[in-house]
Amino acid sequence: MDNTRPLYNQDIRSFLLWVPNWIGDVVLTLPVIQSLRRAYPMAQISVVAKSPSDELLLGHPAINTVLTLPSGLENGFWQKVKFARNLKKFNFDVGVLFPNSFGSAFFLSLTGVKFRLGYDTDARGFLLTHPVATTSHLKKSQYRVEYYFKILSSLKLGAPDASFAKLTSQEGDATARKILLDMGLDEDEEFLALHPGTSKVERGWHVERFEILCQKLIEDGIRVVLVGTEKESELLNRIRKSGKPDMIKIIPPVNLRVLAKLLRKSRLFIGNDSGMMHLAAMVGVPILGIFGPGNSKTSGPYIEMKKQEVVTKNFSCSPCKQKFFKECK
Incomplete structure (x- = not known):
């Protein structure tokens, strides 16, 4: 060169x-x-x-x-x-x-x-x-x-792509159909994906509020599928136990490619400012993102505006470094 x-x-x-x-x-x-x-x-x-x-x-x-x-x-x-x-x-x-x-x-x-x-x-x-x-x-x-x-x-490239390319399956990947059936769901059954976890505790909406949200969704006849990592299993099981077992399901541990396929099947994703939110946006699922101390203007979902809704409270000190006891007065 x-x-x-x-x-x-x-x-x-x-x-x-x-x-x-x-x-x-x-x-x-x-x-x-x-x-x-x-x-x-x-x-x-x-x-x-x-x-x-x-x-x-x-x-x-x-x-x-x-x-x-x-x-x-x-x-x-x-x-x-x-x-x-x-x-x-x-x-x-x-x-x-x-x-x-x-x-x-x-x-x-x-x-x-x-x-x-x-x-x-x-x-x-x-x-x-x-x-x-x-x-x-x-x-x-x-x-x-x-x-x-x-x-x-x-x-001197033109511009970043406006949408995401479709992922390709790798050898050994389970199909979305098989996992849904194992969870007790039909392949074409409608459900809402909900992720109550986050990479930092300070970014998360309170678990009690997710429990109340699930109960209200179930009352309206909406089936909820909980998404999370293995480290969040205790949190997911707590929310699952707060509602009817047949109306709240948990996605088992799978790799991110398979998880993306499962998220694509959902009608809506509700969750905290997290990697799971971005994964859902990547496969084109409508997003309701909950932002606490983070900044949706810099790290909001990369998806057309008509398919996203951000819920946040714009305090005068927002966004912050999420070190509340040192920063907040």
Whole structure:
């Protein structure tokens, strides 16, 4: 590759994309990745992602390879260094950093990728060949899809895709029909998906209010299917026990690709500001999103306005860092 030519005029054959940690943020990078694929249809696009986001990306048609970043207590700094250095053998042309952290830029630099794109944040500009300027205001106020798309400005792409590509099933994936039947539901039976959990406790609507909501929905003859992670099983079972067993069901543990298929079957998704909300938006389900200290203007569902409704209380101090006892007075 010729360093004297602008990046958009280079013969780029491979990309290494380093995506964020949270599922919701990963979903919001997909319209950008799809736009990159449209501009470079023959390029090899590889993505570095943590589990369980890697499950979702494995089924995305714009992505060739998913590389799972070591995580968890058993995988510390040196394991990640080894992982990054092992990627040198692929000789990637362009690396893209969606996270703002210094650590992600450091690990990307170890991969030997020739051109490295990302925001000039966290004192990491010297690790990037194409740093992108931003401000603290934009970091807090710009919608995430637009924020991520700007990272690729040196490639002069058109615009992020307006919708999500359909995921493809992988070998071993259970069908939505089988799981619904195992849950006691017919394949075409109408239901509402509800997610009472969230990545941070402070973001969540109180569980008692979800219980009351479920009871009211059941009174109107609406069947409710609860969505959540294995860590949220206690919360889900508490809500299930608050209503009629035949009217409240829980989706069993499945990977994110299969969960997306199940969500597509629902008539409506109600839930907190979370990755599950973004997963539902990704498959086109109408969204009723409950936002507490978060900001729907920056991280609301990426779906047409007529299919979303955001419920929030705009206090003068909103949004906040969700450290209530330190911030609130």
